[in-house]
Amino acid sequence: MVDVSIRNVAAKDIRACYDIEVACFSAAEAASMAKIEKRAAIFPDGFLVAHASGRVIGFINSGATDQPDLADEEFKDMVGHDPNGKNIVILSIAVAPSYQGTGVSRPLMDRFIDRAKALGKQTILLLCREHVIGYYKKFGYQDAGVSASTHGGGQWHEMHLDL
Ligand SMILES: CC(C)(COP(=O)(O)OP(=O)(O)OC[C@H]1O[C@@H](n2cnc3c(N)ncnc32)[C@H](O)[C@@H]1OP(=O)(O)O)[C@@H](O)C(=O)NCCC(=O)NCCS
Numbered sequence: 657m658v659d660v661s662i663r664n665v666a667a668k669d670i671r672a673c674y675d676i677e678v679a680c681f682s683a684a685e686a687a688s689m690a691k692i693e694k695r696a697a698i699f700p701d702g703f704l705v706a707h708a709s710g711r712v713i714g715f716i717n718s719g720a721t722d723q724p725d726l727a728d729e730e731f732k733d734m735v736g737h738d739p740n741g742k743n744i745v746i747l748s749i750a751v752a753p754s755y756q757g758t759g760v761s762r763p764l765m766d767r768f769i770d771r772a773k774a775l776g777k778q779t780i781l782l783l784c785r786e787h788v789i790g791y792y793k794k795f796g797y798q799d800a801g802v803s804a805s806t807h808g809g810g811q812w813h814e815m816h817l818d819l
Contacts, residue, residue, distance in 0.1 A: 658708050658758050662767040665696045665703040665715065672712035673705065680750040685808035687748060691733055692717065695747060698734050701775060702744060706751070706764045714751035714760045716768045720744050720775075726783050726814050727805040744772045746782035765795050773819050780819065783812040792817075 665673070673696075674689045681687075687695075695717040696703050702718035719734050720741035730736065732747055746768070751760045772780050783803055784792060793799070797815040805812045 658713070658755060658760055660706050660708050660713070660760055660763050662704050662706055662763055664700050665705050665717070667696070669705050669712050669715070670696060673715045673717075676712070676715065676750050676752050677748060679753050681748075682808060687732065692748075694734050695719070698737060699739060701739075701771065704764060704768055704771065706760050708755075708760075713755045714749075714764055716746060716749045716764055718744050718746050718768075720777065724781050726781060726803050726812075727807075729807060732807075742776075742778045744775065744777040744780050746780060749782075769795065769817070769819070778819055780817040782815050783807070784815055786811065786813060789813055789815070 670689065670693050674692050677692060678686045699719060702720065704716050705712050706714035719731055719737040721736055721738055721743055722741045724743045724745060731745065749761065769780065783805055789799055792815045795817065797817045800814040800816055803812040803814045
């Protein structure tokens, strides 16, 4: 079991988060460094990093909105983000490949859920590929079916957790 600490993102974490993002997602799916930087700058309370032994090993970032449209590509660039929105939308969750399967994402997701509640959010929303539906169900998320999103090609599922 890795000794993981969770905290809000800082400017110095951006490069490490980007490296994890590109290691975890295909080129068509991965967010650019600029997008990650923007998410951190605009909504740091919705961007948590996991670190161990002085390095970032995973993260979750998000935006908030009253009018969620998970198929909206622009929202990934924080267009339409409203910090007071009642829904919080996970844009990326990723753990460095060498740490996957070692329990790193559990404290990260638990803290994110606590944070969403502390921010007064009603629902956490996200898009995921079919092979990770079971992962989100472990945290209580429900599958709302296939999304209209065409992000990166292929099919996405919409998941939600009512808080
Ligand atoms: C998905 C991901 C975030 C999980 O993080 P992780 O640190 O490897 O997961 P953990 O080790 O904390 O596992 C937490 C629990 O989820 C389970 N789990 C992990 N991956 C799973 C999967 N694909 N399907 C079902 N359950 C899964 C674990 O068995 C564990 O269950 P337990 O606590 O009952 O033992 C990580 O594998 C990752 O970054 N993958 C690539 C990026 C990605 O696909 N992100 C999701 C975007 S939609």
